[in-house]
Each structure stands twice: as C-alpha cells, then as structure tokens.
Amino acid sequence: MKIGLYFGTFNPIHIGHLIIANHMAEHSDLDQVWMVVTPHNPHKKKSTLLDDYHRLHMVHLATENYTNIQPSDIEFKLPQPNYTVHTLAHLQEKYPKYEFSLIMGEDNLNSLHKWKNYEVILENHDIYVYPRLNAGDMDEQFANHPKIHRVGAPVIELSSTFIRNSIKNNKNVVPMLPSTVWEYVEHNLFYKK
Template identity: 80%
Template sequence: MKIGLYFGTFNPIHIGHLIIANHMAENTDMDQIWMVVTPHNPHKKKTSLLDDYHRLQMVFLATEDYPKIKPSDIEFKLSQPNYTVNTLAHLQEKYPNHEFSLIMGEDNLNSLHKWKNYEVILQNHTIFVYPRISSEVISGEFINHPKIHRVGAPVIELSSTFIRDNIKNGKNIKPMLPVKVWEYIDHNLFYKK
C-alpha cells in the first residue's frame, strides 16, 4: 500500500489541510494519506501547542468522513524532538509492506537541506510537493530531482496561526474549520488566551 505522510502540529487542523490531503489522495497514486500529528516540531516552540491528544482528536474529527485520510499518532511514541528521518525508519520497520512518501509545501522543500539526514530521506522516499504563494525559488538541488514530484494542488493560504490569533481576538473563524473541529475548539474554549 502507498501511504502519503502529511506531517504537522495541526494546531488546529483546518480546511486547508483537508483540501491538500484530499487532493493528494484523489490525484496521485497514493492509497491513503496519514495525517501525522507531530508532538514537537524542532523548528517550533512547544509552549504554543495544545496538548498532543487534543490535536489528535481534532484530526480524528476532521478526517472521519474521509476514508482515504487517517489520523496518526506514530510520533507520540518516538523520542522528541521528532525528526522525520527517524519516524520514516520506524514506520518502515513497523509496516514493511507499505511504501511511504512525504507530502510538503514548497516552502518546506526550500528548507529540506537543513533537515537531519535529508539525503537518506530522498534516497528512500518520494516527496510530493504542493504549491504555496509565498514560496521562494526552489533550490537547484531539488528542481529536477527524480524523487520530488510537484502536484498541482489548490493553493491554500490559510494558517493555524491566523486561526488561533482570530479566535483569541473574538473573530468568527467557523468557515475555516471542519464543523466538528470548530465545535470541539468552541466547547473547550481553546485558543481564547
């Protein structure tokens, strides 16, 4: 089975994440997309994150109507901070019959050379890249790389930071979130402070 791994803190998951994940599930040869909830991204401050299990629950609520999109807590069990190369090695060992690919925005592709053992990732895994408006020019090393595939997915300029800031400021962000995610956030009074 071909699995696309869409990593994120999903703090919170929003419709932009779902649009990208669904596009990848429907328009590539991947059988499933796993939304991998990252407990601690080495490039982000942990203090701004909701509890891991709340974020996982929101991903579960957001994806339950999409049979090809699954929530994953695989990184919860691994040492932190999480490095993608370690997660991939763990997944390959746990699911030897699956073929794992990465899904990332063009902005992340530009910083791929800073990732721990990125050469190992590129050697063993395909990367599916979706467009971002705010992208810089792609580094020469990655322009025509045989393991990197650009996918003409919709360009979604919506961020979890924007959503959190708007909730904090009392704005209505309901259209930006799956209904059950909005209800979960509203019920728990998340991101109000």
C-alpha cells in the same frame, strides 16, 4: 500500498489541511494520506500549542468521513526531539509492505537540505510537493530530482496561527474549520487567551 505522510502540529487542523490531504489522496498515485500529528517538543516553550491528544482528537474529528485520510500518532511513541528520517525508518520497520512518501509545501522543500540525513530520505522516499505563495525559487538540486513530484494542488493560504489569533480576538472562524473541530474548539474554549 503507497502512503503519503502529511506532518503538522494541526493546532488546529483546518479546511486548508483537508483540501491538500484530499487532493493528494484523490489526484496523485498515493493510496492513503496519514495526517501525522507532531508532538510538543519537550525542550521548547509550550506557547499556544494545545496538548498532543487534543490536537490528535481534532484530526480524528476532521478526517472521520474520509476513507483515504487517516490520523496518526506515530511520533508520540518516538523519543524526543524526533527527526523525520527516524519516523520514516520506524514506519518502514513497522509496515514493511507499505511504501512511505512525504507531503510538503514548496516552502518546506526549500529548507529540506537542512534536515537531518535528508539525502537518506530522498534516496528511499518520494516527496509530493504542493504549491505555496512566496515559496521562492526551488533549490537547483531538487528542481529535476526524480523523487520529487510537484502536484498541482490548490494554493491554500490559511494558517492555524491566523485561526488562533482570530479566535483570541473573537472573530468568526466557522468557515475555516470542519464543523466538528469548530464545536470541539468552542466547547473547550481553546485559543481564547
């Protein structure tokens, strides 16, 4: 089974995340997409990042009706700060019959060369790249790389930061969130301050 890993803080998860995840699950050769919730880095200032389990719960709520999109808390169990290369090694050991790939936006691909052991990631894992506005030119070493697959997913310019700021300013964000996520955010008064 081929699994695409879509990493994020999902603070909160929004319809843009679901559109990308669903597009990858439906229009690529990936069998499933796992939404990997990135835990709070204990060495960084907390800022507006909700507790790990609130964010994981929102991903559960958002994906409960998608059979090929699953939430994952795999990084919650790994030492912090964590690196993607370590997460991939851990997953490969835990699920030896699965083939793991990464899902990322073009903007993240442009900084891949700064990731810890990025050559090891590229050697052992495919990367599925979705388009982003203002991503800039693709780094030459990645432009024709056999492990990098560009997927013509919809361009979604919606950010969790924009949603949090909108909630703080009493703006209506209902169309931007799955209804179950909106209800959870509203019930818990998240992002109001």
